[in-house]
Amino acid sequence: MTEKLAILWPEIFLFIATCLVMITGQWPSRAIRAFTPWICAVALFAAFGAAMSSPGSGSAHGGMFPEIVPYAKMLIAAVGMLILLLLSGTVDRELEAEVDAGKPFSSIRSNRGEFYAFFMFSLTGLMLTASADDLIWLFLALELTSLPTYIMVAISTERKKSLEAAVKYFFLGALGAAIFLYGFALIYGATGSTNLSEIATVFATQTANGGISSLGMIGLLIAIIGIAFKIAAVPMHFYTPDVYQGAASPVAAMLAFVPKTAGFLALMFILGTVGWNDGTAGGGHLPVAIEATLWIMAALTMTVGNILALLQTSVKRILAYSSIAHSGYMLVGLIAGPGIIGGPFYQNGLAAVLFYLLTYGIMTVGVFAVLASLEHRNGDEADDMDDIRGLCKSHPVLGWTLVICTLSMLGFPPLLGFLGKVGLFTSGIAAGQYALIVILGINSAIAACYYLRLVAAAYIDDKGKVSSPVYASPFATRKIAGVVSAFFVLFLLVFAQPMINGAYNASKYVPAVAGEVEHNDHTDRHTQSSPAKADEDVALTHKALID
């Protein structure tokens, strides 16, 4: 109990802030309302500090990923702060203008409290995903991450398009959740436990005795397909462009980072139960059915994302398809797996994925920050390619931020994105996935077409005769978010070693050993309990949890 509490402090800080902002966000006093984002910022700083001094997950994960918690939560808190800077001014703009004009404040029309509370809820869920050691916990954490984002999409703008996007996102999200929950149920049926490390032990025993049971394999595959919704990978990617375009740019930036990180952490834990060692001569592979599924998913995700991005004229849709493509890149790291235990960083696919999540979060916040900092005279956000033409001349700071972050997404050598991609490439090669690496290379070349189109539009093109020019939006923090991201993209390469070390430590993977599972009270309860004993059982379970 207390061990678990020790790794949960970041979540507790975020949750307390959630409770506070829900109330301060709709306070009649303007000063208290304006203070709301600061509460979020303080909580994120506290969570970052708590994560830094947090022990590794220790008993959580039963030693499968003993070191992942501090790195994952620091990553979440750091990118969360960047997104928080972006979010300012997204909701309640008209309402605050009316209050300035002398009208009384109407709390029922205000969305500020809910907006920041949902943002914090989502980050809390994301951190809980990182600490998950149980299928049920994992499911609840994933849903806590996703549910608030549906509503954030709906309230992010006043346009009908946001509502449409939110409804699409919600129904497809519910479908995805149902699919992976079904997979979890089958895994439980096949192994008799919801605890990840116990599942890993059962699978290891089954592998040693001639292979994983067909029921467990089907469960794993279904769970993977369901989680593909969170990371926007191919069979479940259809919602991405519509939702990103319908949501306000700051919320779209959040959608690109938060569910993706949750999905990749969940996939790591799920794949960790079967391990990257199928017993073949070479070793270091997932079971063949899972590897084949992930292989096809990765190849299709990259290709579909990049090719469809070529056809878009809306910058947000381009970024949505590029987000799909980046998920495909990261799946390569998951297929490669941790490599030889104790091997170097460049052979470790999981470390590459964890590092890439950080770089992707920073780059994508940077690009969306540029879009969020521009608006038309009527308050519409910048979205079309025409809106960013000649940006380096008209708004030099925003223009260069766009150029730097886009080049980084492309993987241009001296920038941060390059370093992330190198890890994926080398780990794929070390795992012998040559065909996939060739596809990854070809896709990076395809991606260059549309990324360079964005760069060219901002840097080379002239403003020319544009019907509706864009202006800088009045929220300075959005610009700051963009500039900070661009700064990180440029200079983090110099200081990248500690972060690479962090990702490398976090990816430490201890495979399960075949053997008999020690059932504790907690799992046996399901088979033994009778209604008369229910009260006693609750007390027993509780004691077991405390122990």
Add this chain to the structure above:
Amino acid sequence: MYTLAEANEISAYLPVLLMIIGAAGFAGANLLFSFILGPRRAGERKGETYESGMDAVGTARKRFNIRFYLIAMVFLVFDVEIIFLYPWAQTFTSLDPMSDSSQIWLLRILFFLFTTLVAYIYGYRKGVFKFD
């Protein structure tokens, strides 16, 4: 006898399959028999929403005051709170009052009540309790 948890083979799920077939069969048979055996009398009275009740007034697709939804939400908050309080109270009395576990048990419910309090303040600030 083995439990589902220990079953590795699909065949162990045969009882579940039989159950599904039984359930679907029951529903299907009921529909079928009422279709075959049921009397059919079409007419104006038959087509009404409440055949033997009040005459329907107006349309069902009208707007309700938003307050109904707010009250429904507040009701849910307190309803769920009560649902959790009962089993908690049942278990709490069986714990040794001096033990660590009883203190943790108490702290947990206090934390849970704190979240309900937040929901209450939130609802109050939103004006849910203003019945003017």
